[in-house]
Amino acid sequence: MATLTLNPALDMTVRADGWQPNTVNSGQDMHLSAGGKGVNVASILADWGVTVTATGLLGAENAGSFETLFRAKHIQDAFIRVPGSTRVGVKIVDHAKQETTDINLPGLGATPELLKALEAQLDELTASHEVFVLAGSLPPGIESNYYARLVAKLRAAGKFVALDTSGPALTAVLNADTLPNLVKPNNHELSAALGRELSSEQDLLDAARTLLTRGADLVAVSQGEEGALLVTRDETVKARPPRVPVVSTVGAGDAMVAGLVAAHLDGLPLPAAARRATSFSVGTITRLGAHLPPRAELDAIAAQVDVSVLKTSDRLTV
Ligand SMILES: Nc1ncnc2c1ncn2[C@@H]1O[C@H](COP(=O)(O)OP(=O)(O)OP(=O)(O)O)[C@@H](O)[C@H]1O
Ligand SMILES: [Mg+2]
Incomplete structure (x- = not known):
């Protein structure tokens, strides 16, 4: 990959x-x-x-x-x-x-x-x-529809595409004809990209489901220490992380993307993907930098992730 x-x-x-400023330190x-x-x-x-x-x-x-x-x-x-x-x-x-x-x-x-x-x-x-x-912001000199065009090109070639970005670059992708297979905004990024407030879990679900009807396969909305909502056309899962001593939250979202991609490569069902992705995030924030802890520690974290499958009546019908 x-x-x-x-x-x-x-x-x-x-x-x-x-x-101190203005002195030699x-x-x-x-x-x-x-x-x-x-x-x-x-x-x-x-x-x-x-x-x-x-x-x-x-x-x-x-x-x-x-x-x-x-x-x-x-x-x-x-x-x-x-x-x-x-x-x-x-x-x-x-x-x-x-x-x-x-x-x-x-x-x-x-x-x-x-x-x-x-x-x-x-x-x-x-x-x-x-x-x-495709992850992160766009540097000066690259137009905000760059990712949108690249997503269309890669998907036309039959590739699996995951996207994690924010601001105008995310807005452009979410408004394009071809969506990525996987999008992982946090709740603030999704709200900003759609130009509306998403104050309840229902609002987040509705927003995620709109993206699924438009061609995404998995929308993962992360919500910091609250966890994440993972939504496909068939299933909705909420994954709550255990409380851990946080060393640095840098890379929490990136680890979630990595976990979801690892789950995709292994063909895991959604609840198992949610558990793996959340364990990657939690494992990453308990150390400096974007690195996973050793396997045994990661497995112990995964066992503590609370995964709940939302009821059938909440399922998307398209
Ligand atoms: N304080 C925390 N305690 C436990 N887990 C956390 C905490 N912060 C984040 N996480 C875990 O990390 C996942 C992703 O975090 P978050 O929603 O903050 O991503 P993000 O805003 O995209 O972060 P990034 O700065 O990496 O882009 C959450 O769904 C959760 O499982
Ligand atoms: Mg992020």
Whole structure:
């Protein structure tokens, strides 16, 4: 399977206890981590043992952390190298005061030449891959209907397509003629994309079912610590995570996408898919970065996920 990340990010976390602006400060340590939604999905699926190819646009000047991650996890690196640097997110953490300051730097813009190279790469990957995950925001220079067009192209080629994005890119996909097989917005993203408030579970179900009637096969609406609603044409499932000590919620949604794709690859029924996806999310938030815990720990978490199948009268009829 392949993941596409058009706007990856390099996260730099600097620990500087007691730091003050406008002075010279000492830091304790610095950590670089390769991120971006599709990179996270690839990282988690690789931990699970899936053969993964990762593509997208990557700044040539600071690609090292990404290359290290890909090598360590045997992820096939199909990223197009772009002159310049991938956008960096700086996090200054003060453990003493329990404060975090974020500085997000702008990323690379896409040019017509880069988009051409990317298209050629995607055509090549389409010939050799069956499952595609399109994840994350679009960088400057790429039109908001980019994913919508790519979804149509991949599905016309018979591929399974999963999408996790937000804002105008998600709106464009949800309004297009061809929907992805799997969409995983969180409740806020879905509400923003549809331009209406989704305040109750019934509202979320109705919204999900509209997308199913328009061609999606599985709509997973995640709701943070509340869990997630997973809806297909035949079934509706609610998955509630156990309470866990949260280390970092970064990648919770990406892990859910990875879990749903892993479930698809194994042909799991919806309740089992919901359990697996939620265990991936919960496992990821109990550690730093987008990595799965060891298998035994993951199995223990999965056993604690509360999965309920909503009653037949709630089923969709189309
Ligand atoms: N605080 C938490 N405690 C337990 N589980 C959580 C918590 N936050 C998230 N999860 C789990 O992770 C899943 C996905 O989380 P969430 O809805 O926050 O995704 P997201 O908003 O897409 O996140 P991301 O920032 O990765 O895009 C939830 O359905 C839930 O199972
Ligand atoms: Mg998300």
